[in-house]
Amino acid sequence: MVETEGLTKFYGKRRGLEDLSLEIRAGEVFGYLGPNGAGKTTTIRLLLDVIRPTRGRLRVLGADPRDPGVRGRIGYLPGELALEGRDKAGDYLRFLAGVRGGVAKGRVEQLAERLEADLSVRMGKLSKGNKQKVGLIQAFMHEPELLILDEPTSGLDPLVQQEFLSMVREARTAGRTVLMSSHVLAEVEHVSDRVGIVRSGRLVAVENVAALREKAVRLVELHFDAPVPEDAFRDLPGVRDLKVEGANVRCTIDGRPDALIKAAARFTVVHMVSAEPDLEEIFLTYYSEEGRHAHAGA
Amino acid sequence: MPTLVLKTLREYRRSLIGWTVGICAFAGMYTSFFPQIRANADLYSQAALSKYPDSVRTLLGGLENITSGAGFMQSIIYQLFVPLLFTMCAVALGAKAIAEPEESKTLELTLTLPLDRKRLVLERFAALVVGLLGVAVVSLLVVALVGASVDIGVPFGRILAAHSMVFLLVLFFGTLSLTAGAATGRKAAALGVAGVYAVAGYVVNALAPNVEVMSWLNRLSPFYYYSEGRPLITGFPIGDALVLLAATAVLVMTAVLSFDRRDVGV
Numbered sequence: 001m002v003e004t005e006g007l008t009k010f011y012g013k014r015r016g017l018e019d020l021s022l023e024i025r026a027g028e029v030f031g032y033l034g035p036n037g038a039g040k041t042t043t044i045r046l047l048l049d050v051i052r053p054t055r056g057r058l059r060v061l062g063a064d065p066r067d068p069g070v071r072g073r074i075g076y077l078p079g080e081l082a083l084e085g086r087d088k089a090g091d092y093l094r095f096l097a098g099v100r101g102g103v104a105k106g107r108v109e110q111l112a113e114r115l116e117a118d119l120s121v122r123m124g125k126l127s128k129g130n131k132q133k134v135g136l137i138q139a140f141m142h143e144p145e146l147l148i149l150d151e152p153t154s155g156l157d158p159l160v161q162q163e164f165l166s167m168v169r170e171a172r173t174a175g176r177t178v179l180m181s182s183h184v185l186a187e188v189e190h191v192s193d194r195v196g197i198v199r200s201g202r203l204v205a206v207e208n209v210a211a212l213r214e215k216a217v218r219l220v221e222l223h224f225d226a227p228v229p230e231d232a233f234r235d236l237p238g239v240r241d242l243k244v245e246g247a248n249v250r251c252t253i254d255g256r257p258d259a260l261i262k263a264a265a266r267f268t269v270v271h272m273v274s275a276e277p278d279l280e281e282i283f284l285t286y287y288s289e290e291g292r293h294a295h296a297g298a
Numbered sequence: 299m300p301t302l303v304l305k306t307l308r309e310y311r312r313s314l315i316g317w318t319v320g321i322c323a324f325a326g327m328y329t330s331f332f333p334q335i336r337a338n339a340d341l342y343s344q345a346a347l348s349k350y351p352d353s354v355r356t357l358l359g360g361l362e363n364i365t366s367g368a369g370f371m372q373s374i375i376y377q378l379f380v381p382l383l384f385t386m387c388a389v390a391l392g393a394k395a396i397a398e399p400e401e402s403k404t405l406e407l408t409l410t411l412p413l414d415r416k417r418l419v420l421e422r423f424a425a426l427v428v429g430l431l432g433v434a435v436v437s438l439l440v441v442a443l444v445g446a447s448v449d450i451g452v453p454f455g456r457i458l459a460a461h462s463m464v465f466l467l468v469l470f471f472g473t474l475s476l477t478a479g480a481a482t483g484r485k486a487a488a489l490g491v492a493g494v495y496a497v498a499g500y501v502v503n504a505l506a507p508n509v510e511v512m513s514w515l516n517r518l519s520p521f522y523y524y525s526e527g528r529p530l531i532t533g534f535p536i537g538d539a540l541v542l543l544a545a546t547a548v549l550v551m552t553a554v555l556s557f558d559r560r561d562v563g564v
Binding site: 074078099 | 301302305308309312402403404406407409410411412413414559560561562563564
């Protein structure tokens with residue numbers, strides 16, 4: 001759906017993006033992550049032909065995004081969405097729908113209802129969150145093959161964020177492809193199949209979310225009905241930072257909890273606490289590793 | 299009409315109405331003063347000649363024959379004030395075509411529509427033409443009707459010719475503003491380039507009869523082609539009109555080509 005090779009963008013001497021080679025497959029949800037200013041928006045604007053690459057090759061839906069026909073098959077939410085003027089949001093959506101060759105009847109109203117957006121307000125008077133809703137409606141309304149969403153959850157309250165995520169899931173179920181950027185993994189991890197991490201204009205890693213979760217370090221606490229010997233838990237594969245205090249065992253596990261569970265099964269487990277794996281932490285290790293490399297190189 | 303042209307006209311609506319009202323009020327009011335001047339012909343032609351120092355009179359186009367209908371219209375309506383106001387209107391609208399929405403970031407979404415960039419510029423230009431034509435037609439009718447009501451004695455065909463030249467003049471400046479905006483994406487550049495060129499062009503044209511160097515520079519001034527043919531007296535000057543149109547066409551091509559190849563919104 002999206003293919004880039006050595007994609008590079010310099011703004012004068014300032015590096016926006018360097019040597020990005022990325023493939024986004026049909027039907028997947030791809031989370032594009034990185035801190036602000038890392039090159040996420042640059043990538044996305046290159047994909048939509050708002051800006052032109054300094055070097056490199058890109059194909060979107062099998063064609064050059066300069067081809068207007070290709071852009072008609074994309075739903076795009078800009079990172080800095082600006083809606084102004086005295087036009088009502090509904091009129092603006094009608095205009096966009098008209099240029100894109102029409103939208104199924106009732107579709108806009110249905111999306112507006114889901115996101116609780118009021119389309120009878122003049123655009124200049126919309127709050128930030130409501131602008132974002134209008135932005136999402138216009139991106140989803142023509143049921144495009146490819147959705148490119150730059151920071152889609154910014155400005156949305158948690159309930160609307162949930163609704164948005166279920167819209168993304170539905171799009172995937174319907175076989176559409178989604179590229180969404182964020183600076184927080186937590187926002188995209190539950191819907192993304194893969195995440196790419198970009199930092200200082202370079203792609204640092206592309207990871208399968210399921211694999212990432214498997215690699216995740218999680219903290220586990222077990223409470224038994226009687227004190228347990230430390231030996232029973234020592235040197236289990238994947239178990240680290242073991243602490244046995246009487247009837248309580250605390251450790252972190254790396255990957256699967258299988259060995260720990262089997263070891264614990266020999267005793268009577270009263271209570272067990274397992275924190276959700278903190279993907280954010282893994283995500284941050286990528287950053288710090290990259291930081292170390294940069295440091296070593298300097 | 300193409301969707302983007304309509305949408306653009308909707309964006310222009312309020313400022314178009316404002317400028318139309320302003321230009322019409324000015325042109326109508328001044329045209330209605332004609333009977334007073336005609337009634338006191340000696341007084342006013344003397345006053346006009348003596349009231350202003352020579353240099354100012356030169357800038358106002360000489361102020362000759364202001365007691366005849368055509369002379370009055372030429373000096374009061376078509377020499378400075380109507381072209382000036384209308385040029386300001388055109389330059390402001392031209393800046394709204396690309397530069398202003400680019401600076402405010404509203405252009406980005408429009409750009410990602412399935413519309414060719416060349417077509418985007420052309421449709422914005424088309425909206426500018428239609429909008430300015432609207433202002434021109436309404437103000438033409440006001441001048442002609444008020445003129446007829448005070449027996450100004452200039453045939454409608456001649457007023458139409460003069461007004462057509464105003465339209466072509468301001469279309470040039472509006473397009474210049476559009477083009478500077480399309481090439482740079484900066485509103486200040488759009489307004490600045492068109493504004494400076496208009497003022498310089500006017501001054502050069504006004505001083506040309508008296509200052510040697512200005513007379514060849516004057517060939518670069520749109521005001522030269524605007525005023526040289528004296529449309530109120532001799533009718534529509536086709537040659538001059540074609541020069542203005544050709545210059546506008548070159549600007550539109552420049553706008554299309556430069557916008558098509560650059561990054562937007564950086």
